[in-house]
Amino acid sequence: MIDQLVTTNVQQLIAEKQWMTLRELVADWPAPEIADLLNELGKVERVVFFRILPRKRANEVFVYLSLDEQNQLLKDLTDEETRQLLADLSPDDRTMLLEELPGRVSQRLLNLLSPEDLTEARQLLGYPEDSVGRLMTPNYVAVQRDWTLAAALTHIRTRARESETINVIYVVDKDWRLLDALELRRFIFGEPDATVASIMDDTFIAISAFADQEEAVRMMQRYDLDVLPVVDSDNVLVGIITADDVLDVAQEEATEDFHRTAAVAPLNVSYSDIGVPQLYRKRIGWLLALVFMNIFSGAAIAAFEETIAAAVALVFFLPLLIDSSGNAGSQSATLMVRALAVGDVRVGDWGKLLGRELAVATLLGVSMSIAVAVVGIFRAGPEVAMVVSLTMMLVVLAGSLIGMSLPFIFSKLKLDPATASAPLITSLADISGVLIYFSLATWLLGVG
Amino acid sequence: MIDQLVTTNVQQLIAEKQWMTLRELVADWPAPEIADLLNELGKVERVVFFRILPRKRANEVFVYLSLDEQNQLLKDLTDEETRQLLADLSPDDRTMLLEELPGRVSQRLLNLLSPEDLTEARQLLGYPEDSVGRLMTPNYVAVQRDWTLAAALTHIRTRARESETINVIYVVDKDWRLLDALELRRFIFGEPDATVASIMDDTFIAISAFADQEEAVRMMQRYDLDVLPVVDSDNVLVGIITADDVLDVAQEEATEDFHRTAAVAPLNVSYSDIGVPQLYRKRIGWLLALVFMNIFSGAAIAAFEETIAAAVALVFFLPLLIDSSGNAGSQSATLMVRALAVGDVRVGDWGKLLGRELAVATLLGVSMSIAVAVVGIFRAGPEVAMVVSLTMMLVVLAGSLIGMSLPFIFSKLKLDPATASAPLITSLADISGVLIYFSLATWLLGVG
Numbered sequence: 010m011i012d013q014l015v016t017t018n019v020q021q022l023i024a025e026k027q028w029m030t031l032r033e034l035v036a037d038w039p040a041p042e043i044a045d046l047l048n049e050l051g052k053v054e055r056v057v058f059f060r061i062l063p064r065k066r067a068n069e070v071f072v073y074l075s076l077d078e079q080n081q082l083l084k085d086l087t088d089e090e091t092r093q094l095l096a097d098l099s100p101d102d103r104t105m106l107l108e109e110l111p112g113r114v115s116q117r118l119l120n121l122l123s124p125e126d127l128t129e130a131r132q133l134l135g136y137p138e139d140s141v142g143r144l145m146t147p148n149y150v151a152v153q154r155d156w157t158l159a160a161a162l163t164h165i166r167t168r169a170r171e172s173e174t175i176n177v178i179y180v181v182d183k184d185w186r187l188l189d190a191l192e193l194r195r196f197i198f199g200e201p202d203a204t205v206a207s208i209m210d211d212t213f214i215a216i217s218a219f220a221d222q223e224e225a226v227r228m229m230q231r232y233d234l235d236v237l238p239v240v241d242s243d244n245v246l247v248g249i250i251t252a253d254d255v256l257d258v259a260q261e262e263a264t265e266d267f268h269r270t271a272a273v274a275p276l277n278v279s280y281s282d283i284g285v286p287q288l289y290r291k292r293i294g295w296l297l298a299l300v301f302m303n304i305f306s307g308a309a310i311a312a313f314e315e316t317i318a319a320a321v322a323l324v325f326f327l328p329l330l331i332d333s334s335g336n337a338g339s340q341s342a343t344l345m346v347r348a349l350a351v352g353d354v355r356v357g358d359w360g361k362l363l364g365r366e367l368a369v370a371t372l373l374g375v376s377m378s379i380a381v382a383v384v385g386i387f388r389a390g391p392e393v394a395m396v397v398s399l400t401m402m403l404v405v406l407a408g409s410l411i412g413m414s415l416p417f418i419f420s421k422l423k424l425d426p427a428t429a430s431a432p433l434i435t436s437l438a439d440i441s442g443v444l445i446y447f448s449l450a451t452w453l454l455g456v457g
Numbered sequence: 458m459i460d461q462l463v464t465t466n467v468q469q470l471i472a473e474k475q476w477m478t479l480r481e482l483v484a485d486w487p488a489p490e491i492a493d494l495l496n497e498l499g500k501v502e503r504v505v506f507f508r509i510l511p512r513k514r515a516n517e518v519f520v521y522l523s524l525d526e527q528n529q530l531l532k533d534l535t536d537e538e539t540r541q542l543l544a545d546l547s548p549d550d551r552t553m554l555l556e557e558l559p560g561r562v563s564q565r566l567l568n569l570l571s572p573e574d575l576t577e578a579r580q581l582l583g584y585p586e587d588s589v590g591r592l593m594t595p596n597y598v599a600v601q602r603d604w605t606l607a608a609a610l611t612h613i614r615t616r617a618r619e620s621e622t623i624n625v626i627y628v629v630d631k632d633w634r635l636l637d638a639l640e641l642r643r644f645i646f647g648e649p650d651a652t653v654a655s656i657m658d659d660t661f662i663a664i665s666a667f668a669d670q671e672e673a674v675r676m677m678q679r680y681d682l683d684v685l686p687v688v689d690s691d692n693v694l695v696g697i698i699t700a701d702d703v704l705d706v707a708q709e710e711a712t713e714d715f716h717r718t719a720a721v722a723p724l725n726v727s728y729s730d731i732g733v734p735q736l737y738r739k740r741i742g743w744l745l746a747l748v749f750m751n752i753f754s755g756a757a758i759a760a761f762e763e764t765i766a767a768a769v770a771l772v773f774f775l776p777l778l779i780d781s782s783g784n785a786g787s788q789s790a791t792l793m794v795r796a797l798a799v800g801d802v803r804v805g806d807w808g809k810l811l812g813r814e815l816a817v818a819t820l821l822g823v824s825m826s827i828a829v830a831v832v833g834i835f836r837a838g839p840e841v842a843m844v845v846s847l848t849m850m851l852v853v854l855a856g857s858l859i860g861m862s863l864p865f866i867f868s869k870l871k872l873d874p875a876t877a878s879a880p881l882i883t884s885l886a887d888i889s890g891v892l893i894y895f896s897l898a899t900w901l902l903g904v905g
Contacts, residue, residue, distance in 0.1 A: 253700050256677060259707055304777060340744075384752060
C-alpha cells in the first residue's frame with residue numbers, strides 16, 4: 010500500500026498543474042509502487058499521472074496493472090473530461106510532458122476503441138498532425154512466427170471481419186515488434202502443419218508513425234503497395250494505412266498546395282461546403298499583406314517620377330514588362346513547388362538546379378526580348394525599343410531566379426514551399442522590374 | 458472455301474487502303490465465310506481486315522475461328538508491323554474504322570500479352586488516352602456463379618500468382634459479363650460445397666473502360682475502394698484498376714493542373730529529368746502569348762497618357778491596384794479550378810456559386826479599400842485616396858468575377874479549366890484595372 014500522505018501530495022501537485030515537479034518526484038519510484046498509486050487516484054488524475062510518466066516507465070507500470078485496471082485506464086485515456094484536460098496543455102508543455110505511449114499500450118488502446126473515438130485517440134498517442142500515426146487504423150491481422158499455418162488461418166478467420174485488408178498478414182514477436190509482412194495466399198496455399206516461420210521471407214517495407222503522410226504517399230507510389238504497416242519508434246506494429254486513405258491525403262495535400270500557391274489559406278473543408286465568412290477569412294490575410302508589399306513597387310515608381318514625367322510613353326510598356334517577369338517567375342516557382350511536393354526534387358538541390366534554370370531563363374529572355382523589341386520599334390522608336398528589349402531580358406532572368414529560389418527559402422524557414430508563391434513572386438517581380446526598367450531608361454535615354 | 462477472286466479483291470482493297478469500300482463489301486457476308494477468308498489472308502491483311510469489322514460481326518467471326526487461329530490473330534494484333542499500320546491511320550479514320558473489340562477478344566488478348574506489350578494493346582483496343590481502359594490490368598481472378606466454393610478456390614489458387622489482388626474475386630457469366638464482386642474471405646470461410654451463387658450479394662461498383670481516369674480517382678475516394686472492376690460497353694469484365702495505379706494518376710493530374718495554372722504546358726516527364734530545350738518549349742508558348750495580351754494593358758495606359766502626365770502621383774498606386782485585382786482573381790480561379798478537378802463543383806454550378814463569390818469579393822473589396830485609403834491619405838491627400846479606395850473596391854470585385862468565371866468558360870470551350878489561369882487573370886485584371894482606375898481619376902479629379 011502507498012502512504013496516504015504521498016497520495017495526497019501527488020493529488021495536490023496534479024491540482025496545481027505542477028507537472029514538472031511531479032515528474033521529478035516519481036522519477037526514481039519503482040514501477041509496482043506507481044501502479045499502486047495509480048489505483049488510489051481518481052479517474053482524471055490517474056490518466057494525467059500515467060500520461061506524464063516517461064515512456065519506458067509507463068510501459069513497466071502498465072504491465073503491473075491487472076487486465077481490468079489496464080482496460081479501465083485505456084478507456085479513461087479517451088474520456089472527454091480527461092481529453093479536454095490534456096488538450097488544454099499548451100503545445101510546448103504537451104511536447105515536453107506527453108511522450109509517445111509504449112507500443113503495447115497503443116495497440117491495446119486502438120483496438121479497444123470505436124471508429125468514432127479513433128481520431129481523438131491518435132491525437133492522444135502523441136503523433137503530430139499530418140503524421141502517418143493520425144491516419145492509421147488498428148484493423149489488421151497479426152500472427153506469431155511459431156504458429157502453424159492452420160492456427161494462423163483460424164486467427165485470420167476470427168479477425169477477418171473487422172480487418173481493413175487480409176491481403177497482407179503481419180508477423181510480430183511477443184512484444185508486437187514487426188518481423189514480416191506476408192501475403193494471405195502464402196497461408197492459404199502452404200502446408201497447414203508448417204510454421205509461419207517457414208513461409209517468412211524477412212523482407213517488408215514499413216513506415217514510422219511519426220513520418221509525414223506525404224512520405225506514405227511517396228512510398229506507396231514507389232513500391233506500388235496497396236497497404237503499408239506502421240511502426241512506432243520501438244518497431245512495434247501499431248497500425249496499417251491503405252492506398253485509399255493515402256489517396257485522400259494526396260488529393261488533400263495537392264488541394265492545399267494549390268490554394269497556398271494562390272495565397273488562400275488551407276480551407277480544411279470542401280469548397281462547396283464553406284460559408285462566406287470562412288472563405289473571407291481564408292483569403293483576406295494574404296491579400297492585405299500583399300497590398301503593403303506592393304507599396305514598395307509604388308515607392309520604386311515614385312522614385313522615378315521625373316523620368317516618367319519626361320517620357321510618359323515608357324509607362325506603356327510597364328505592365329507588359331513586370332507581368333512577363335512575374336509570369337516567368339510563377340512558372341519557375343510552380344515547377345519547383347510541385348517537384349518538391351512529389352519528392353522529385355529535394356531541398357538541398359537548389360544549387361544543382363540553378364544552372365539549368367539560368368539556361369532556360371536566358372533562352373526565354375532572348376525570345377521575349379525579340380518579341381517586345383518588334384512592338385517597341387513600331388510603338389516608340391528604336392531608342393525606347395532598345396531599353397524595353399534589354400529590360401525584358403533582365404526581368405525574365407530576375408523573375409525566374411526569384412521564382413525558383415523562393416520555394417527553397419520557404420522550406421529553409423520551415424514554411425510550406427507553396428506559401429503564397431504566385432502573388433509574392435508577382436510583387437517581387439514588380440519591384441525589381443520597376444527598378445530595372447526606369448534605371449535603364451534614365452541611364453540610356455538620358456531622361457529624368 | 459472462299460472464291461479465289463474474292464480473296465484477291467479483298468487483298469487489293471486493303472493494299473489500296475479502301476477501308477470504307479471494304480467495310481461495305483463484307484457488311485452482309487455470313488460470319489463463317491469471313492472466318493474462312495481471314496485464314497486466306499497474310500498476317501498484316503488479316504489483322505487489318507479483322508480490325509475494321511463492325512463490333513458484333515467481329516465477335517461472331519472470332520467464335521468461328523479455331524483456338525489456334527484465335528491466338529494467332531491476337532498475337533498478330535499486337536505485332537509491330539501491324540501496329541504500325543494501324544497507328545498510321547489518321548485519327549479521324551481510326552475513330553471511324555476501328556471499333557472497340559468485343560469483350561471476349563479483349564480479355565483473351567490482354568491475358569495473352571507480356572506486361573511490356575500491354576501499353577500498346579490497350580491503345581489497340583480503342584480506349585482513348587487518359588481513359589480507364591489505358592490503365593487497367595487483366596490480372597484478376599474471375600469465377601462462374603454455378604461453381605462450388607471448393608472449385609472456385611482451386612481456380613483462385615492457379616491464378617493467384619499473376620493476379621494483382623485476390624482480396625476481391627469477380628463473378629462473371631458465360632459471356633464474361635460482370636455479375637458480382639466478392640471478397641476472398643467469403644470463399645475461404647464459406648462451406649466448400651456451397652455454390653458461388655449462394656454467397657453472392659449482387660452489389661458491386663464497376664467503372665467503364667471509357668471513363669476518364671479522374672473519374673476512377675473520384676469513385677475510389679467516394680466508396681473507399683482499393684480495387685475497381687473495369688467493364689466495356691457490353692458490361693463485359695475487361696480488367697481491374699487498383700488504388701496504387703489511381704494514386705499515380707491523381708498525382709500526375711494534380712501536377713499537370715499545377716503547371717497549367719502557371720502557364721506551363723504539361724511536361725509528360727519528371728521535372729528532374731527534363732532537359733533545357735524541352736523545358737524552354739513547355740514555357741515559351743504562353744509567355745509569348747501573354748506578352749501580346751499585355752500590349753492591351755499598355756494601350757489602355759497610353760489612352761490615359763494625359764491624365765498620367767497631369768497627375769504622375771497616380772502611378773504610385775498602379776501596381777498595388779492591378780496586383781490586388783489579379784491576386785483576388787487568382788484566388789477565386791484556383792479555388793474553382795481545384796474544386797472542378799476533384800469533382801466538388803460541376804461545370805453547371807457557375808450561377809449557383811456566383812452569389813457567394815460576390816458576397817466574399819465585396820467583403821474583401823471593402824477591407825482592402827480601407828487599407829489602401831489609409832495609405833492614400835498619407836501619401837497623396839484625401840482626393841486621390843478616395844479615387845484609389847473606390848478603384849480598389851471595384852477592381853477586387855472585377856478580378857474575383859473574372860477569376861471565378863474563367864475556369865467555367867475554359868470548360869465550356871473543352872479546354873482544361875486550369876489552362877494558364879493565373880497569368881491570364883493577371884493580364885485581364887491589369888487591363889480592367891487600368892481602365893477603371895484612370896477613368897475614375899479623370900472623372901473625379903478632373904485631370905486629363
